[in-house]
Amino acid sequence: MGRSLTGTFDLPTVLADLVRSVQASAEQHSLMLETTEPEAKIVADQARIEQVIGNILDNAVKYSPHGGQVIVRLHRQGPIITSA
Template sequence: MTSSKQVEKLKDDFVSVVSHELRTPLTAIKGYTQHLVRRIERRLHKLRSSENPANDLPENQDLRSLSIIQSQTEHLERLVNDLLDLSQVQWGQIHLHYETFELAAVLTDLVRSIQASAEQHLLTLEIAVQDAKVVADRARIEQVIGNVLDNAVKYSPHGVRLSLNCKYKATVITSA
């Protein structure tokens, strides 16, 4: 192995180790944030059912703050996964995991997640076909669309409305 290939391999190994090490705290942050969100949502539900409008309660602001933490944690998780994927692509070791899923649901979840931390933008989603099922690597689809949305938010002027219009047509290929 040449010197430059050894350096490249060491760099990729480092990126891989760092990516894996970052996943542990991110998983804990995500888990505890989700736990707190559920607790606050239950508390707000009780308050609302007791004929209290609950619009000006501090729990509403806490819920908003936790949504931002959750969204930013997901963003950081995507960045870590991108680093790991880059290393795997360079060495021809990337593996795709195909599954059937509703594309509209994935798009809706991504827009909702990114909107939580993109206070300066309004994200809208228009889907022409609601019940389209796709067979693909769900994580990779989320990764690509998440990166597109993250870049749209990052590189668009503040206060701009960002729209994601989905008019897709599926082609089914069968073999005899």
């Protein structure tokens, strides 16, 4: 396993890119991103975050009913950013 590359990046931008990417291959599903945060800079390993959230989105599409909707929500509560 490679070394972790931690850096600062904008989480809503990464989420929007992932949702667009998964939506392209999710023919019978609707993916939507809801966020109240136009900008949310975080310090983390961006590649690892993309891998984890991408896997979650892929599984959500794979295991939701045909024609289902997958909603990704991003909220900030003080210094805590939550994605669900």
